Amino acid sequence: MKVLQINSTVNSGSTGRIAEDIGHFLLQQGHESYVAYGHGNRPSSSRLFKVGNEWDRRMHGLKSRLFDHHGLGSVKATKNFIRQVEVLQPDLIHLHNIHGYYMNIHGLFEFLGAAGIPVVWTLHDCWPFTGHCTYFDRYACDKWQQECHHCPNIHGYPQSWLIDNSRSNYRVKNQIFNAVRVMTIVTPSQWLANHVKQSFLKTYPVEVIHNGVNTDVFKPLDAPGxxxxxxxxxxxxxxxxxxxxxxxxxxxxxxxxxxxxxxxxxxxxxxxxxxxxxxxxxxxxxxxxxxxxxxxxxxxxxxxxxxxxxxxxxxxxxxxxxxxxxxxxxxxxxxxxxxxxxxxxxxxxxxxxxxxxxxxxxxxxxxxxxxxxxxxxxxxxxYDKNDRLQDYLALYKRLCAVASHQTVYDGLQN
Structure with a gap:
């Protein structure tokens, strides 16, 4: 099985380390692992794909701040990346944080919708189903349940200096994120799972897989640390x-x-x-x-x-x-x-x-x-990391089996 993960960072920060652990585990189990990322230069056990460059990331950031168009920059960088994915032909794509000034969501999801590759999307925050913010509970805002507008957190990440495009962003995400045929959403917490089920992503299956830690490294010590x-x-x-x-x-x-x-x-x-x-x-x-x-x-x-x-x-x-x-x-x-x-x-x-x-x-x-x-x-x-990685591997295998059956069915229909 050939798995491509996509995240804003590589082997750094919580999401980067989660992707790294998954990749390392896949390799141990005899599978192929690839990680595409937006920024950072940490080493990885997986084969890496860099999406764009620092100049592209800066321009994407400027577009976000001036027009509240986060996720709508990096057009050329994303097109170049998609060409690499088409050559790679992964069996499954696992999304993590696709925000972070490096990926164009139009280009990415247009490809995912057409390719028919099974997708796992681990949500590490609420950005995928809001018109702007990564978290809305700071303002007790529930507009995301119907349609975002007049965002109270417009100056929060991903910051916009003047313009509020939360309504337009919400509609764009609703349309393009719901165009993938085989996708399962994973949340690390039940809290986030409950929110996803109230959002426009509720049509997809949602599973809770807790984050895990390496209990061989993170362990009590007999002596002062x-x-x-x-x-x-x-x-x-x-x-x-x-x-x-x-x-x-x-x-x-x-x-x-x-x-x-x-x-x-x-x-x-x-x-x-x-x-x-x-x-x-x-x-x-x-x-x-x-x-x-x-x-x-x-x-x-x-x-x-x-x-x-x-x-x-x-x-x-x-x-x-x-x-x-x-x-x-x-x-x-x-x-x-x-x-x-x-x-x-x-x-x-x-x-x-x-x-x-x-x-x-x-x-x-x-x-x-x-x-x-x-x-x-x-x-x-x-929260043992190996147990949670087994959960992901089981999910991968199940989705690939579903995609394989669907391909056979489509072939018979044609």
């Missing part, structure tokens, strides 16, 4: 991890949390820029984003609690990584984030309740030993 290099006491610091720390990820709430905890409890944030690190108050250590999963696992394992004060999210892999390391999770009641957190592995707090975060952290630090075994078991039973 990487936190030691930052002069942090083992199991007495609170950890936060994000690819990009901003208001959406709760950076301001983390800073407020500092003032509500005892001074002996250190806070460590991973993924900050130099400017953000320089602005941190005393008692919070900031470090840049790391591509080393071993270092990251060590930081998780050494922490007394993992705090994820995210305001907008789908099914954060960071929660799963913390659980696999035996570290209890405290998170806001946001999207699918609470789905991995139940009694005995952490606490769920309402958005913006920093006092609630502080109370939950104190409880976790006092009862840490009782939580740690439960956290690890939860990760092993539900």
């Amino acid at each position: 990487a936190g030691g290099r930052y002069a942090l006491n083992a199991q007495n610091y609170v950890l936060g991890v994000a690819n990009v720390w901003d208001t959406r990820k709760g950076l301001g709430d983390f800073i407020r949390l500092r003032g509500k905890l005892d001074a002996s409890i250190a806070l460590l944030l991973v993924g900050l820029t130099r400017q953000q690190t320089d602005g941190l108050p005393k008692g919070i250590t900031g470090v840049p984003r790391t591509e080393s999963v071993e270092d990251l696992a060590s930081l998780y394992a050494g922490a007394g609690a993992f705090v994820n004060p995210t305001y907008i999210d789908n099914f954060p892999t960071t929660n799963l990584e913390a659980l696999a390391c035996g570290t209890p999770v405290v998170t806001y009641n946001t999207g699918g984030s609470p789905e991995a957190v139940e009694k005995g592995v952490g606490y769920v707090v309402e958005k913006g309740d920093v006092d609630g975060l502080a109370l939950a952290v104190r409880r976790v630090l006092v009862q840490g030993a009782a939580f740690r075994v439960n956290c690890r078991l939860k990760a092993e039973n539900f």
